[in-house]
Each structure stands twice: as C-alpha cells, then as structure tokens.
Amino acid sequence: MTQDNPETRRLNVLVVEDSPPMRKMIVFALSRIKGMAVTEADDGVDALRKLATTKYDLIITDINMPILDGLKLVKRLRADGAYMKVPIIIITTEGAAEDRQRALALGANAYITKPIQAPQVIKLVKEILGIVEDPR
Amino acid sequence: MRVQDSGQGEPGPRSDASLQEFFGRGETYVRQLIAENARLRLELHTNDRRGDDPQEPAPASLMESLMARVAELEHEREAARPEPESAAPSATDEHTAALIHRIEHLELESYHLASMYVAGLQFHAARVLTEVLQTITEVLLNFVGIGAFTLFVVDEERKVLFALLREGGELEACGEVPIQDAGPLAAMVQRARPWTRGDPAYADDAAIMYLPLVSNRRLVAVLRLESFLAQKPGFEDNDYSLLSMISEHAGIAIETAWIRAHAKAAPLQRQAVEQLVGA
Numbered sequence: 001m002t003q004d005n006p007e008t009r010r011l012n013v014l015v016v017e018d019s020p021p022m023r024k025m026i027v028f029a030l031s032r033i034k035g036m037a038v039t040e041a042d043d044g045v046d047a048l049r050k051l052a053t054t055k056y057d058l059i060i061t062d063i064n065m066p067i068l069d070g071l072k073l074v075k076r077l078r079a080d081g082a083y084m085k086v087p088i089i090i091i092t093t094e095g096a097a098e099d100r101q102r103a104l105a106l107g108a109n110a111y112i113t114k115p116i117q118a119p120q121v122i123k124l125v126k127e128i129l130g131i132v133e134d135p136r
Numbered sequence: 137m138r139v140q141d142s143g144q145g146e147p148g149p150r151s152d153a154s155l156q157e158f159f160g161r162g163e164t165y166v167r168q169l170i171a172e173n174a175r176l177r178l179e180l181h182t183n184d185r186r187g188d189d190p191q192e193p194a195p196a197s198l199m200e201s202l203m204a205r206v207a208e209l210e211h212e213r214e215a216a217r218p219e220p221e222s223a224a225p226s227a228t229d230e231h232t233a234a235l236i237h238r239i240e241h242l243e244l245e246s247y248h249l250a251s252m253y254v255a256g257l258q259f260h261a262a263r264v265l266t267e268v269l270q271t272i273t274e275v276l277l278n279f280v281g282i283g284a285f286t287l288f289v290v291d292e293e294r295k296v297l298f299a300l301l302r303e304g305g306e307l308e309a310c311g312e313v314p315i316q317d318a319g320p321l322a323a324m325v326q327r328a329r330p331w332t333r334g335d336p337a338y339a340d341d342a343a344i345m346y347l348p349l350v351s352n353r354r355l356v357a358v359l360r361l362e363s364f365l366a367q368k369p370g371f372e373d374n375d376y377s378l379l380s381m382i383s384e385h386a387g388i389a390i391e392t393a394w395i396r397a398h399a400k401a402a403p404l405q406r407q408a409v410e411q412l413v414g415a
Contacts, residue, residue, distance in 0.1 A: 021274045118246075
C-alpha cells in the first residue's frame with residue numbers, strides 16, 4: 001500500500017473476469033466510486049502479468065476462468081509476500097457454494113454472487129477499502 | 137442578638153445587683169416575645185378560619201382554575217414557539233431522505249442502462265456464432281438471472297427448429313421441432329415479431345417464457361427460458377426491457393455471424409476453383 005494522502009491518491013483495482021459483459025459491468029459499478037483506477041484482466045494469467053508490474057489495492061476475480069482460474073489465482077496471491085494481505089473479492093454463482101468456501105479458505109476476503117447488482121458491488125468495495133463518501 | 141447596655145453609661149466591673157437587673161430585664165423581654173408569639177398564632181388561626189369562608193374557591197374549583205391556567209400557559213408557550221425554525225429540521229430531513237432515495241433510484245437506473253448498452257454492444261461486436269452464443273449465455277445468466285434455457289435455431293431449408301445451445305441441461309435431450317408443429321416453438325415462426333412485455337401469445341406453462349429472436353421481421357431463433365437462478369425470485373421491471381432488447385438484437389447477431397461465415401467461405405471457394413481451372 002502506498003502512504004499517500006488517502007484523500008487524493010487513487011485506489012488501484014484489478015478486475016479479473018473472462019466474460020466481457022460481466023467485466024464491463026463491474027468496471028461500470030466501480031466507476032461510481034470516486035478515486036478508483038480500474039484495470040481489466042481476461043483471466044488469471046493476464047492478471048498475474050498485470051500484478052507483476054503494478055501494485056493493486058483490491059482484486060476482484062471470477063472463479064471459473066480458462067487457463068488459470070480464480071481459486072488458483074487466490075492461492076498464488078496469498079503465497080506472494082506483496083499480495084499476502086491485499087483484499088480479494090471473488091465472484092461466484094449462488095449454486096457454487098463449494099467453490100466459494102474454498103476461495104474463502106484460501107484467503108479471499110469476501111464474495112459477490114451473480115447476477116451482480118451495482119449497489120451490492122459498490123457497498124462491498126467501500127466496506128473493504130474503508131471508503132466513506134460524503135452523502136452530499 | 138445584641139446585648140443592650142446596662143444603662144450605666146460607663147464600663148466598669150459589674151456587681152451582682154447590676155447582673156440581676158440585667159437578667160431581670162432579659163426575662164421581661166422573653167415574656168414579651170412569648171406573648172407576641174401567642175398573639176401572632178391567634179391571629180394566624182383567625183385567618184385560617186376565614187379561609188373556610190364559602191366565598192373562597194373550593195378545592196375542586198381551585199383545581200379546575202389551575203388546570204385552566206396551565207392550559208392557558210401551554211397555549212401561550214405553543215404560540216410563542218418559533219414555528220418555522222422548529223419545522224425546518226423535519227422538512228430538511230424529509231428532503232434529504234427523498235434525495236437519497238432519488239440518488240439510489242438513479243444509480244439503479246444508470247446500472248440498468250449500462251447493462252443494456254453493454255449487452256447490445258456485445259451482440260453487435262460478436263463476429264462468430266460462438267461469440268454470439270457466449271453473449272446470450274452471459275447476458276441471461278449474469279444480467280437477467282436465468283439459470284436454465286435452450287436456444288432453438290430455425291432451419292428454413294429443413295423446416296425445423298433445432299437446439300443449438302443449452303444451459304442447465306443436456307443439449308442432446310432436446311429434439312428437433314417441425315415448423316408445422318402446433319406447439320409454442322413453431323408458433324413463433326408464424327408470429328415473427330420481437331417480444332414485448334405483456335404479450336399473451338408468448339405465455340406458456342411449461343417454461344418461464346419463449347423469447348423470439350428476430351432479424352427484422354424474420355424469426356431466426358427462439359429462446360426457451362426454463363428456470364431462474366436460485367437467488368432470483370422472478371423478473372424485475374428492468375429485466376423486461378433487457379429481454380426485449382435481446383429479442384431484437386440477438387437474432388440480428390446470429391444472422392450477421394452466419395453471413396460473415398458464408399461471406400468468408402465464398403472467396404475461398406472461388407480461389408480454390410480458380411486454382412483448379414488454372415485461372
């Protein structure tokens with residue numbers, strides 16, 4: 001984490017999702033929060049490439065993805081010193097309770113279920129990042 | 137209490153006689169005080185007896201008058217309270233709550249419009265059939281919350297509808313449906329119009345609904361929506377406009393992908409023929 005002034009610095013968020021519509025909708029939801037710099041990744045491998053060059057404050061990842069899925073990504077990040085404590089939100093379906101439990105056991109912080117709703121995403125991200133916006 | 141002087145006028149050693157005189161006068165004063173006290177007590181008692189006069193207010197009427205006075209004072213207090221200042225916080229709170237509610241509504245509306253835009257964009261950006269099918273699946277699963285569905289495509293040459301995509305079940309279990317059939321799928325071909333909310337022609341008990349996918353006025357495919365995701369209790373208002381958009385755009389996307397596939401094949405075939413004939 002950077003030590004910049006939280007009032008002015010932007011928070012880097014990485015969205016890892018192989019479905020373009022879903023990815024776009026998550027990015028749209030995050031755009032409703034002030035001070036977010038959102039990066040998109042198509043799958044786990046693409047995410048690892050981006051994580052190697054940029055420091056992120058939050059990672060939102062789908063579980064079912066080709067090449068490197070969300071569970072493997074969470075496992076690798078939690079074994080990485082740089083991302084050991086960075087918050088991770090996983091995206092699951094309501095029926096995938098087993099995957100959800102595995103992801104949480106591996107170190108994910110929270111989950112959102114599909115179909116996602118913008119208010120649900122915004123509320124969770126604000127909670128995790130401790131963002132308090134002026135209601136005015 | 138001040139002790140009065142003996143009256144001798146000059147200080148000096150006091151004799152027993154002067155002390156007796158001093159205490160004697162003190163006793164006299166005390167007696168006078170006791171008498172005055174008795175007189176005052178008597179006077180007070182007399183006044184108390186006058187209090188029993190019937191002309192004075194009785195306890196009940198006194199209570200009533202006091203209550204009336206209290207009510208009068210309360211009324212004066214209410215009248216004296218500055219009305220606009222006291223009403224202002226309440227009005228502000230209501231206004232703030234209404235604004236917050238409005239913002240939440242606008243946020244949801246904004247998200248809905250974004251989902252419509254993204255879905256439409258994906259349909260028109262799809263270049264091959266697999267991309268179209270993926271978009272249909274993702275939009276139905278992630279935006280609408282449909283857990284199981286089947287896509288039937290119209291084969292105009294063979295006059296049948298055949299299953300091309302299925303979510304939540306086996307594709308092979310779905311047989312072909314002749315267009316001349318009397319069932320709901322075949323009926324779609326005759327109607328050949330995009331779905332709109334409340335259209336009774338598309339109601340069916342065996343599925344949530346049948347959604348026609350059209351290209352202009354020609355039916356290209358039919359989506360049979362079979363069940364919702366577990367966490368989705370039913371359609372919401374925003375879902376209907378999304379379904380209507382799918383009905384109008386997914387068919388165009390399927391047809392465009394088909395045209396692209398065949399347009400690409402034609403030059404290759406011509407090239408092969410030209411090579412064969414040595415042109």
